Amino acid sequence: xxIFRVLAKTLTAYSALVAAGVFAFAVVVTFIVSAxxxxxxxxWNVVTSQIARWFLLWVGVYxxxxxxxxxxxxxxxxxxxxxxxxGFSVVLALAMALVAWLGFVVEGGIYAVMDWRADExxxxxxxxxxxxxxxxxxxxxxxAFDRFGAGGIFSVPVGLALAVVTTAGIPGSGNLPFIRxxxxxxxxxxxxxxxxxxxxxxxxxxxxxxxMPIRLRTT
Amino acid sequence: xxxxxxxxTVRYGDVTAIDDMSFSLSxxxxxxxxxxxxxxxxxxxxxxxxxxxPIGSVRLDGxxxxxxxxxxxxxxxxxxxxxxxxxxxxxxxxxxxxxAWRDTWxxxxxxxxxxxxxxxxxxxxxxxxxxxxxxxxxxxxLASRSPLTMLDESHLGMDTPTRYAFYDALLNDFxxxxxxIIISTHLIEELxxxxxxxxxxxxxxxxxxxxxxxxxxxxxxxxxxxxxxxxFTAGLTVLSERSLGRTKAAMVYGSLDxxxxxxxxxxxxxxxxxxxxxxxxxxxxxxxGKR
Numbered sequence: 001x002x003i004f005r006v007l008a009k010t011l012t013a014y015s016a017l018v019a020a021g022v023f024a025f026a027v028v029v030t031f032i033v034s035a036x037x038x039x040x041x042x043x044w045n046v047v048t049s050q051i052a053r054w055f056l057l058w059v060g061v062y063x064x065x066x067x068x069x070x071x072x073x074x075x076x077x078x079x080x081x082x083x084x085x086x087g088f089s090v091v092l093a094l095a096m097a098l099v100a101w102l103g104f105v106v107e108g109g110i111y112a113v114m115d116w117r118a119d120e121x122x123x124x125x126x127x128x129x130x131x132x133x134x135x136x137x138x139x140x141x142x143x144a145f146d147r148f149g150a151g152g153i154f155s156v157p158v159g160l161a162l163a164v165v166t167t168a169g170i171p172g173s174g175n176l177p178f179i180r181x182x183x184x185x186x187x188x189x190x191x192x193x194x195x196x197x198x199x200x201x202x203x204x205x206x207x208x209x210x211x212m213p214i215r216l217r218t219t
Numbered sequence: 220x221x222x223x224x225x226x227x228t229v230r231y232g233d234v235t236a237i238d239d240m241s242f243s244l245s246x247x248x249x250x251x252x253x254x255x256x257x258x259x260x261x262x263x264x265x266x267x268x269x270x271x272x273p274i275g276s277v278r279l280d281g282x283x284x285x286x287x288x289x290x291x292x293x294x295x296x297x298x299x300x301x302x303x304x305x306x307x308x309x310x311x312x313x314x315x316x317x318x319a320w321r322d323t324w325x326x327x328x329x330x331x332x333x334x335x336x337x338x339x340x341x342x343x344x345x346x347x348x349x350x351x352x353x354x355x356x357x358x359x360x361l362a363s364r365s366p367l368t369m370l371d372e373s374h375l376g377m378d379t380p381t382r383y384a385f386y387d388a389l390l391n392d393f394x395x396x397x398x399x400i401i402i403s404t405h406l407i408e409e410l411x412x413x414x415x416x417x418x419x420x421x422x423x424x425x426x427x428x429x430x431x432x433x434x435x436x437x438x439x440x441x442x443x444x445x446x447x448x449x450x451f452t453a454g455l456t457v458l459s460e461r462s463l464g465r466t467k468a469a470m471v472y473g474s475l476d477x478x479x480x481x482x483x484x485x486x487x488x489x490x491x492x493x494x495x496x497x498x499x500x501x502x503x504x505x506x507x508g509k510r
Contacts, residue, residue, distance in 0.1 A: 006319045066305045072270065073303035074320040075292040075365065211286065213271035216261065216298055 003071055003084035011059060011088070012095050018055065019099045022047055027110065039116035044107045048100040048127060049170045053134040053163070059092065060138020064205065065146055069214045082206055089135045089202075097128035122170035129194035130166040136201035137163045143209040158204070162197040165190075220293060220366035220399045221246045222267065226275035229262040229423075236262035238423040239275070244401075244416070249393060251414035251431070252403040253499050259423040260403040261298060264369045267401075268296035279367060292322060295365035297356040297373045304355060306345030310338055313355065314362075321363055328392075329362035335384055349376035357385050361392055369401045382406070386413060407496040417495065421503040431495065438493030438501075439475055442468040447486040451479075458493075458501045470497045 026043040033039060063085050071081040101124045111118050122130075137159040145152030222244040229237040236259045244250060254260045266273045269284045269291045277284050284290040296302070304313040310333065317324045333340060336354035338347065347355065353376035360370050374385050390413055393400060401418075404410050417434055419426040427434070438458065441448055445467035458470040470493050475483070483490055 002320055006316070066307075070303050070305060070316055071320060072291075073296070073359075074316060075294055075363075076320055077269075077286045077288050077291055079286060080288060211272045214265070214302065216302075 001084075003076060003081055004087050007063065007067070007084055007088040008091050011063070012092055015055070015059065015092060015096060016099055019052070019096065019103070022051070023103050023106070027107070030110075030116075034114065034116065039111070039114070040119070042104070042107060042111075042118035042121055044100075044103045045119060045121040048103065049122065049167075052096065052100065052127075053130055053167075056093065056096065056131045056135040057138035057163070060089065060135040060140075061142040062138075063088070064139045064142035064209060068146075068209065068212075072214050078210055078212065082209060085139065085205075086202055089132060089139070093128050093132035093135060096131045097124050100124070100127045125191060126166075126170050129191055129198070130170060133166045133194055133198045133201060134163050136198050136205065140201045140204040140208070143205050143212065146215070147208050147212045155204070155208075159201070162201050165197050166194045221280050222367065222399065223278040223281070224263075224267070224276070225278075227263070227266055227277060228274040229259070229266055229271065230274070236423050237266065240420070240423065240425050241275075242418065242425055242428050244399060244418075246399045247397045248399065248415040249389075249413050250399070250401045251407070251410060251417045251495075252401050252420070253407060253417060253495075253503075254403070254420040255503050258421050258503070260420065261371050262423075263420065264296050264298070264371050264401065264403065267367070268294045268369060270296065293366040294369070295321075295360055295363035295367070296369040296371065297360040298371040299373065299375070303359045304344045304352075307343060309341055309343055310347070310355060311340040313344060313359070314340075317359060317362060321365075323364040323366075325362050325364050328364075329358055332358040332361060332388060335388065336381060350378055350381060353377045354381060354385070357388075361388060364396055365398070367399045367401070369403075371403045372405065375405070382409065386410065389413065407499055408494055411495045414495075419499060419502055426502050434498060435492040435495065437474065438470060438472045438498055440468055440470055440491040440493050441483065441488050442466065442491065443486060443488035447488060451483060451486055451488055456501075458497045470494065472498070472501055 023044065026047050030039055030043045068078065068081050068085075072078065104121055108118065110116075141152065141155045141159045144155035224243070225241050227237050227240045228235065240263070252260050252263070265271050266277050267279075267284065269286065272285050279290045279293065282290045284294065303316065314326065314329050314333070317329065318326045336351070336358065338351050338355055338358070344352065344355065353374055356373040357370065360368050360373065374382055377385060386409070389400070402410060402414075411431070414431045416429065417431050418428045441451060443451075443466070445462060445465055448467040448469050452469045452471055456472040458472050460467060460469045462468075472493075475490070480490070
């Protein structure tokens with residue numbers, strides 16, 4: 001619980017602050033753009049569907065690459081850390097989905113006042129699952145590179161395959177290659193595929209990091 | 220805390236860093252872990268701290284350490300650089316990790332040490348000088364108050380006054396809170412007075428484990444007139460010699476019998492304890508290949 005508390009307190013607060021800053025920036029950019037042309041897309045949707053997932057991926061990498069060795073150095077087991085990190089990834093994804101939803105509410109108000117048009121965005125559940133899987137994929141790939149060095153490259157196509165399925169339910173995040181119609185046919189059942197992707201990424205992280213050596217750092 | 224190592228082997232690919240090593244430490248002492256570069260000191264300490272899965276057995280107070288929460292919580296290892304510190308974190312944040320994650324952490328003591336070593340709390344670890352980073356590692360190790368505290372050459376980056384401050388802090392804290400402390404170092408003579416027991420390893424194998432005083436009695440420093448010293452040491456194993464004018468000091472390995480002691484007195488030679496460093500050089504493979 002101690003590890004979870006530290007992760008949730010520090011990284012969730014940090015992520016929310018980053019999101020707030022990016023939201024303010026997006027609003028400013030939208031106003032600047034409106035001076036030159038009509039606004040037809042949601043700037044916040046660009047952030048949440050394109051940029052935010054990479055941020056979540058980075059958090060996943062940071063948690064395993066930077067914080068796991070620190071936890072072990074402070075006498076915590078990998079198992080304790082991975083339990084906390086798994087729970088933390090759910091809480092962070094939930095918090096960021098909430099922030100995304102709040103952003104859409106506030107942006108919607110601004111757009112209504114300014115009489116701007118916004119394109120379609122995904123459901124909070126779709127954002128939650130996308131953030132969840134991307135964070136878990138970040139953890140998985142970081143564990144693979146930390147443990148196997150350059151051999152970690154083999155985790156990238158696996159991670160990519162897991163991450164890309166979550167984007168199907170979010171407009172503006174890109175369509176799946178080869179199987180464009182499947183998400184449409186599955187409807188909301190597609191979310192179950194995202195949950196499966198999360199579980200696979202998490203299982204991969206545990207399998208790789210469970211008895212990973214803590215190597216000497218150069219800093 | 221008692222440490223039992225049985226048949227420990229650590230390999231990195233084809234390289235064997237620790238080769239079927241076995242020894243026990245009874246605990247609550249300051250141990251010196253001595254070995255040349257690449258002898259396996261860091262690998263051994265990493266296995267003791269649960270940083271890697273051991274081949275063989277590593278037990279702390281009878282419990283296996285690797286991924287055992289009860290045992291790992293009682294161990295702190297600080298290697299050359301601070302493992303418990305991310306270069307992007309401020310020093311104050313590093314201490315917060317210790318306070319949050321270690322049950323035995325003494326934050327007031329950590330702050331005292333930070334002040335003693337003049338480490339700026341608001342500075343990021345990556346922006347600290349090498350000496351300050353070394354001192355931060357020492358702060359993490361001592362403030363952890365872990366029953367098994369290990370410092371792997373973590374004080375090498377410090378300047379001399381800071382190292383002396385560290386030795387004082389280490390001894391004072393050990394007296395107040397006795398525990399098992401293992402220090403690996405190349406600055407053997409500086410630390411020699413602190414060490415109660417010495418473990419020497421070479422090429423991944425245990426060379427010797429001995430009480431420091433017993434180890435010192437394995438050799439003798441013979442000082443006197445150069446010609447008399449040469450006569451006395453003829454046929455003995457001389458580890459090293461120093462001359463100043465007509466005076467000479469020779470480090471002799473092996474105990475002296477009564478006859479030799481009488482002869483030394485007759486020649487007016489002074490006999491003293493040998494330096495640990497000279498013994499260490501003799502017991503491990505010297506650079507020149509002479510043992």
